Amino acid sequence: MDYSVFQCPKKIIYGKDTVNFIGSEAAVFGNKAMIVTGKHSSKKTGALDKVYYSLKDQGIDPVIFNKVESDPSVITVREGVKAGKKEKVDFIVALGGGSAMDAAKAISMAIGNGGDILDYEKVQPKTYGIPIIAVPTTAGTGSEVSKFSIITDTERKIKMLISSNFIIPEVAILDPLLTMMMPPQVTAATGMDAFTHAIEAYISKAAQPMSDTFAIKAIKIISSNISRSVLKGDIEAREKMLLGQMYAGLAFSNASTALVHSMSRPLGAYYKVPHGMANAILLTEVMKFNRASCAERFKVIAEAMGENVEGKSVREASLIAVDTIKSIFLETGLPVSLKEVGVDKDNFRKMAEDAMESKTTALNPRKPTVEQLVEIYEKIY
Ligand SMILES: [Fe+2]
Known part of the structure; x- marks a missing residue:
């Protein structure tokens, strides 16, 4: 059934x-x-x-x-x-x-x-x-x-x-x-966490029509308000971010998150990297890893972020989605590498093994190996 x-x-x-x-x-x-x-x-x-x-x-x-x-x-x-x-x-x-x-x-x-x-x-x-x-x-x-x-x-x-x-x-x-009192870096990190929830809920293997509705709406709201909420801290953008992150919460609570969250938890457990910041650093690289496995969904994500994908192939549109996710992340001014947040390479394999065990890895659109996860950690080091 x-x-x-x-x-x-x-x-x-x-x-x-x-x-x-x-x-x-x-x-x-x-x-x-x-x-x-x-x-x-x-x-x-x-x-x-x-x-x-x-x-x-x-x-x-x-x-x-x-x-x-x-x-x-x-x-x-x-x-x-x-x-x-x-x-x-x-x-x-x-x-x-x-x-x-x-x-x-x-x-x-x-x-x-x-x-x-x-x-x-x-x-x-x-x-x-x-x-x-x-x-x-x-x-x-x-x-x-x-x-x-x-x-x-x-x-x-x-x-x-x-x-x-x-x-x-x-x-x-x-x-x-x-x-309104959130400092800029907390606004950026928590906003990127919400952005990750929305994207992962949409590409998760457990995605379903009702969670999709909230995920896409969240991607629209968050992608167009996150940098304003961080850089200017204006009331209107923060109001919208609160609504957007709640929609993202409804989406991922019913559709789960995926590999970004599996890989970010060990960064928090081993190095105390704040959750949203860890997700933000991982997001682009994990989406590159996932893209080809659900390219049609990435095309819809590109459209939700306001990109014009008319006349583009699914592959081209999905590549645009990954580029846009990256540029939104870069605009937040958050650290871009694991090195910057005090992570060393010693635990990459152990962290990859922990991430493999995570329930959210089973719902990622592409099944990874431990070696592939180590490679992702290395790429963002
Ligand atoms: Fe999260």
Whole structure:
């Protein structure tokens, strides 16, 4: 039987100042909340206060768990689970970038299903965790609408990918004003992460009609706004990027990402290269590797990026797509090589082997070998 399934939050709210709706949205979930957030930035930008007092105004008692680091670890998740259980929280508010969201999802899952977070590396949770309301303050991961959580096991130097429809947030609130404080490099890296989500969702073996619709729309929006959002930091471009990255999140949550994400996770686990930056450095070279295996799809990507491919062969149009992806990346001003971000060659084979094991490699349109992955790492070194 050939069929598609599309899953997403029950409610997505998008618009300026919508963060103030959080109290009224949360009231249905109970009266004890845990706000899961990073150590400093949401406090500094005022986002934490907005969320805290909106909850308070509705008679909800919020406790704050502000220990989430960049690339949240198993240890942090365990601490969050302990705090949530001790406080008997009814639901979680995830506030921040991808790290806060990912930690919140893992905490919710372990509270709802019991056991330790490591139990879920290979085994799917059986039921929903406690409800999550996700409020992103960066525009890139799409984690507020996705079924994925990446948790780092620092002992084994592995980024675990947890994938379950039971961790999709119930409500996502996307307030563009919360993303205005993002520094240019974070805007560039998270924007390139979203661009990668959209492209990989579109060429993934699990792509389907509903995810395609969101992927193409995301490619259109992101390709025409990313450089403006970084270089000028203007409100309009950032508003559009928040919408574009959410569409990309809906696409890849239902169609998966592919080889770029498989290869970027080891860069984060071994060298702490920020996720979006690692994807950005890999994107062009991996797309060169993939292009011929789904050239028709690359032609559509070229059109979505505004390229005129009329009269061009599929091959020519697909080559234009790869060139345009590269030029968009170069405009962001992000580092272009692994050397620049402190990676050395010693672990290329080990990283390639890790990438081969990743679930997202199985959904890449072209099946790679370990040697080919080592070659890609070498090309971008
Ligand atoms: Fe990503």
